[in-house]
Amino acid sequence: ETGVTQSPTHLIKTRGQQVTLRCSSQSGHNTVSWYQQALGQGPQFIFQYYREEENGRGNFPPRFSGLQFPNYSSELNVNALELDDSALYLCASSLALTGRHQETQYFGPGTRLLVL
Amino acid sequence: GNSVTQMEGPVTLSEEAFLTINCTYTATGYPSLFWYVQYPGEGLQLLLKATKADDKGSNKGFEATYRKETTSFHLEKGSVQVSDSAVYFCALISSDSGNTGKLIFGQGTTLQVKP
Numbered sequence: 001e002t003g004v005t006q007s008p009t010h011l012i013k014t015r016g017q018q019v020t021l022r023c024s025s026q027s028g029h030n031t032v033s034w035y036q037q038a039l040g041q042g043p044q045f046i047f048q049y050y051r052e053e054e055n056g057r058g059n060f061p062p063r064f065s066g067l068q069f070p071n072y073s074s075e076l077n078v079n080a081l082e083l084d085d086s087a088l089y090l091c092a093s094s095l096a097l098t099g100r101h102q103e104t105q106y107f108g109p110g111t112r113l114l115v116l
Numbered sequence: 117g118n119s120v121t122q123m124e125g126p127v128t129l130s131e132e133a134f135l136t137i138n139c140t141y142t143a144t145g146y147p148s149l150f151w152y153v154q155y156p157g158e159g160l161q162l163l164l165k166a167t168k169a170d171d172k173g174s175n176k177g178f179e180a181t182y183r184k185e186t187t188s189f190h191l192e193k194g195s196v197q198v199s200d201s202a203v204y205f206c207a208l209i210s211s212d213s214g215n216t217g218k219l220i221f222g223q224g225t226t227l228q229v230k231p
Contacts, residue, residue, distance in 0.1 A: 042221030056216025
């Protein structure tokens, strides 16, 4: 069974640039959630995708956007990068059997983004 | 709103000591509760979970009991090892989060175990 994978592992961008982060969900999972973890903090929910549709969003501006593909992999896009976007970005996958989403989420290793 | 509060760290223990990391929560409905662990430079790993009141989650010698009356989910281990040194996060998913599985995390507690 393949776990959650993310790419790239590290990324350095400058303010104003755009970035795309990628996530492959665990085999058989149909839901992907994205979190931002600032240094020394707990992860903060960005949004969740279920069956290729956004299924809830946290308190993040519209320049944070995402996609989920038919194979349930996902992308997180951030436009107009700001210095405060520097963080570890975590992807988590889960299997929603009935459309409810209280199931366990399994995390990838994360992408560490540094904005200069 | 829903929230999770963990005891402040860092927690420093000697090997084989008893560990308790306190976690309390505020949530409407019947949340599912989780403990995740993060080793340096890595993502989060699920340690244990409980989905209803009085359930006990356990894994690798760690235990936590879902206490609805005290809204708590304290993490315990009888004898810690140096390899348990990590950051521990308590988290919940609320049952009334509008069908979105949004994990709400505490701020994390750093555990350092000395030989």
